[in-house]
Amino acid sequence: MKVPLRFLLNGREVALEVQPHARLLDALRDYAGLTGTKEGCGEGECGACTVLVDGRAVNSCLYPALEAEGCAVLTVEGLVSAQGGLSELQQAFVEEGGAQCGFCTPGMVMSAAALLSENAAPSDDEIREALVGNLCRCTGYTQIVASIRAAAQKAGKAQS
Amino acid sequence: MAYDYHRSGSLAEAFALAARDDSALIAGGTDLLVALRKKKRAAPARLVSIRSLPELTAIEAGPGLLRIGACAPLTEILAQPVVRERLPALAQALAVIGSRQIRNVATLGGNLCNASPGADSAPPLLVYDATVELAGTGGRRELPLSEFFLGPGRTALRPGEIMTAVCVPLPVPSAQSVFQRRSRVAMDLATASLAVNYELQGGVLKSVRLAAGAVAPTPLRLRAAESWLEGRAVNEETLAKAVELARGEIKPIDDLRGSAWYRSELIGVFLSRAFRNRKEGDA
């Protein structure tokens, strides 16, 4: 038997009917049709499924969908501008080579978005610490850290 | 794995549902949902969620005591200045649990009730003499944390009981405490860990507390080594004897994270370092 679930998805109110045991990951991909969020391990290890719930990064594979009731959920689709352009953070991943196969990228970008919202000018160590829960099999991480550093610097310049 | 999911609206409702044998409690779910997925645990008919009950998530600092709601997420606990300033070993332990994503949802009560021998919050809470509040339809009781763990995955919780809070007496400002841990890679469970809390008065050790993780069926206090150190000055002979006693108290095993021998070595190294690196001055 399905149960109702309402929450704010990338700023828009959504009303879904989900299985009670559905994960937030399932609600996003299978019920809301947003497939940017990926499933890697399904066990909290890889971070490919990272989304923000009320501003905090969580593994959507370990997050019961029903716990999102009334919350604000942000996925990688929510970062793009209304005109469909990439955000500065996403653009930095493109420019700095922060994505190769791209499977880990939505999770990486969401972890980075959570970090930058708390700390606008993180050190490289702080960037690495924020990415402990995000695995990448391709890039070697150096370009990912560089992407986030570049995005922070660009945002810093725009501020001043 | 199709179970019903119920978000408790009140503590009373949670007590009533938790008492049913077709139901299991879920807090952050970071242990439980992984265990269900790996089929290490049979799925119950219903998961009873307690993570949003305000009575269980509050963190209250009273005079000399910090009361942490069992469902407070680790990130919230780490954000408390009193934790960083007065309970450094607890802060050091919570900061290395899982990843940001895990700490944002994992709860302190879940870490303790899951009763893993390597639960990282346990050694620091043991050296701070923490107590746990347990409650159910049958009433409320308080237990020293040292009496809570019975074996891997086994605790003193009675059927239907919920851990409601963890109470941590704040150490005197002159006390020194530290948590040390070794794991193979980031995000891995501890191979071995040790928390230490003590005071130095007139050059001798007072109120010594030692607790180890991942080296026995449960996290445990190292009481023989504690009483040996009590009242003694810190020197190499004293420490060597303490290490010998500590190694006699643990029961490490060989597994994929390390051998029994390596775990025993780690405990010795952690113990010696904790006292050698003490701050000078014995106010």
Ligand SMILES: Cc1cc2nc3c(=O)[nH]c(=O)nc-3n(C[C@H](O)[C@H](O)[C@H](O)COP(=O)(O)OP(=O)(O)OC[C@H]3O[C@@H](n4cnc5c(N)ncnc54)[C@H](O)[C@@H]3O)c2cc1C
């Ligand atoms: C990728 C990953 C990395 C991890 N790394 C670490 C690590 O480094 N160190 C570490 O110690 N742990 C680690 N863990 C384990 C886990 O995240 C922690 O133990 C966490 O604190 C569990 O809390 P929870 O709220 O998610 O528990 P849940 O999964 O909700 O519950 C765990 C168990 O406790 C019971 N329970 C929960 N709350 C209560 C309560 N209030 N009263 C009674 N019973 C209750 C549940 O019924 C269940 O049996 C990791 C897990 C993952 C997935």
Ligand code: FES
């Ligand atoms: S899919 Fe969620 S952490 Fe790997």
Ligand code: FES
């Ligand atoms: S770019 Fe391929 S996994 Fe990260």
